[in-house]
Amino acid sequence: MRVLVAGLASLVLAVLSNYALAQNDQISRLATDKMENFKLDSIAWKDEPLLPHGAKSALVIGDPAKPGVFMAYLKFPANYEIPAHTHPFAEVVTVLKGTVWNGMGEKLDRKKGDKMSVGGSFTLPASHAHYLWNEDESVVLLTATGPWNIKYVNPDDDPRK
DSSP: OHHHHHHHHHHHHHHHHHHHHHHHTTOOOOOOSSOOOOOGGGOOOEEOTTSOTTOEEEEEESOTTSSEEEEEEEEEOTTOEEEEEEOSSOEEEEEEESOEEEEESSSOOTTSOEEEOTTOEEEEOTTOOEEEEESSOEEEEEEEEESOOOEESSGGGOTTO
């Protein structure tokens, strides 16, 4: 019986390993055709339409409108808030300038957020409601998977309307 169980377990592991390898063949890899340096004091910022007025963005690599990994800087003015929202895919946010607070839940609550200073990072699972605010101008590096989107918990908070 032990031999049968061990053999069955080995077969299952082999099948799962082959499935995982096949899935890796479908990953959209980061690609660039040039070497480029980025310095926060010389970035060409653009208005970020998915976020409330005042947010700016600058693409580092990838395309947030297409499937695949991308990285972008996001800059927020002082006293900025992003109301509760979700994203379709997981994200990693790293603070590069200033301090931001990240809270989990369906309503912005400044008593419940985690303070993140320069060098701090946080991960966000897909479809997990969260919010963000700051006191001073801040810049973060967003690493995420496209197509990037935001669904605001309260539709009235959506700046695209």
